[in-house]
Amino acid sequence: MSLVEVKDLSISFGDHAVVHAISLSIDPGQRVGVVGESGSGKSLTALSIIDLLPESDKTKGDIVRNVPTGESLRGKHIGMVFQEPMTALNPLMKVGDQIREALELHLPGIDFVARVAELIEEVELPPSVANRYPHELSGGQRQRIGLAIALAGEPELLIADEPTSALDMITQAQIIALIKRVCKAHNMALLFISHDLGAVAALCDFVHVLERGKQVESGTTSSVLKSPQQAYTKRLIAAAKPTRRRLTTRTIGPPLLELDGISKRFKLPGPIWAKKSYVQALSDISLTIREAECVGLVGPSGCGKTTLSRIIAGLQTAQRGTIQFDGHAYGRKLGEMPRAARRELSMVFQDPFGSFDPRLNMAQSLYEPLNLMPELDHAERRERVHMALERVGLTPEMLKRHPHAFSGGQRQRLAIARALVLRPKLVVLDEPVSALDVSIRGDVLELLADLRENFGIAYLFVSHDLDVVRAVADRVLVMDKGKIVEQGDVDTVFDAPQAEITQRLLDARLGV
């Protein structure tokens, strides 16, 4: 008898149907994956199984849960882990107490302190974390605490809704291995929700593919991956495989950007009279990017990738070192990045939802960088904006709309268009495709390759995704703990990694 049986489940917000007649069943101890892109209805399906849908949503169909009636469902029989480890825990409560709360609800009368310690050990954390607050833990550690909370009631089913999408590759691989081990040890069933086929393949025996609220394909993971029947599944599988590398006909020119001995440290908080302590974010970074070259920058989270890209873009200053960019020199002793250099450099950020001012329409956002070029008249500005839009495959009519009226993929195209209006020589791309669905990812990478081909733009491509970097970059820099530990031609570095961290990053990849 299956543990949970969902029959023809439909969910709608008002008149708008978002989930259409989904059926799935989970047997005791079975690990089932639900794959789909954003808006496919996969999270809503999960929330309806644990009975947490907002009251305003209307559901049709049946959900049969074969658990003893009269007892609480949530926590006791079904545990759930959520996507965002940063916000999923109460920031004002020690994590041990948050685990203990679940125990008090479901297992009254046991030795809470001892059981909390056991759960923390089970998710492979040191015992001392019980007395810590969520902000003192890393994303991966918080996600482990989320798992410990879900395990506290000893449920028969664990639902994990994108538990690793906010984590870096190495942490993701560890969390997936942990979930698998815990499920096996307790003979616990798993419903794993993800946009990432690789993660599903690593964990699940059975998979359901959802597209815009419809179930397009179901089957054992191996059969679906080996011989997909539907076009959509085939596209997802193709997109999850490493993109084929596109060679450029551009010749790589003389050095455009040169960093020499860049160091940056942050002061740690403490009493004003105490000896100051620092964390070294970057130590003695030197690198070169040539004209029309695409350089990848990879490393685990917290290695200093973002700080380095912000320093290159002039958003932060380093304590030591100099930067030469397009004939301008700047740095700690040489002063701020000059205005004339700023217009030769643009930046594209990870989150296409957060990187546009929601109150400005797209015209205002796209014309704004041109204030750096006061010599342009109105017609020239217009031409630049329209051309940039055309390049990214959008039309000038869209300029009147505000950010909320665009999809994630469109917004990232607009962010690239905004970076292009200045016709910069260098674009710093900070995880430009990580927040995008896999099917759009390929389009955006293709667009970046086109732009480089046509305009000879150089890129610094910051990413945690090694396959993407391998597909787009000529050269790669590997960072760890604020230092560049390895660099060279992408194929050389990835085929024969020298540094330990490169090897670990490569091992953490989840293929399909």
Added chain:
Amino acid sequence: MIGFAAKRIFGVAVTLLVAAAIIFFLLDILPGDPARFMLGINATDDAVAALRTELGLDQSAFNRFFIWLFGLFQGDLGISFSQRMPVTQLMAERLQVSLPLALGALTLSTLIGLPIGIIAAQNRGKLGDTLAMILAQVGIAIPNFWFAMLLVLAFAVTWRIFPPGGFVPWSDDPLLAARSLVLPIIALALPQAAILARVMRTSLVDVMQADFIRTARAKGLTQSQAIWRHGVRNALLPVLTIMGLQFAFLIAGTIIVENVFYLPGLGRLIFSAISARDLIVVRSAILVLVAMVILVMFIVDLAYAFVDPRIRAGGGRSDG
């Protein structure tokens, strides 16, 4: 936590010193002779000269500042020019009224405002929420002196439960003193409660959307358990700031209500000192008020740190 408090205490001391200097020198650098100003245009030269000596105006401003500061540390704020009484004694008498008034009003407004805000947030969009928010809107809109007069009419004139005004010192008749503060406390607390209810509701509605509330539900808590155990404390942070500002207002900004009830509070003391051009009282009273506001903000900061561990730790900062 102790490190955090020590850091803040240092800040409080510096702020107080700077505030004292500003208050002293601002009044001192004003054009004209303070003695002549205090005595008015018809004063004789002899009287002005006598007052100058009494005020120590023949000494340098710095000397006078340090003498004043030294006096402050000993609790000596000088002698009131208009009332011929030590300012310390005057202030102490007035604080006997103003402090219980402010504390009482703050406590009452918290006891009324927070639960209403929480209930409104729990019933968001339903009848209870709408009613509570209409009430809060009315509470904010009603002028407190008018409300105070209604209270006097109802509870002092018609039903004679509470005295209509006046105040006897605590030492004479503590019960009567307390009773004469009841109506003013209500009059002051209600508009403040209305503001608190609105802030609490907005803040809690925001927090209820947070992911950790969903985690709490998934753990097995009911919606209202999740709100009480996880939501309220998180929603309290903006409310604390508002409460600090309200207390600062309640200490000295209550002059209209004091007038309605004939209460000898701090507000009326300052008002009469300004009318009587008594710079000595004005200066000291302002300093006491400033000190209270700084102290309250310090307490709010501590409360913040107590509620939120992230503030205790402080944020990382680049030194570059």
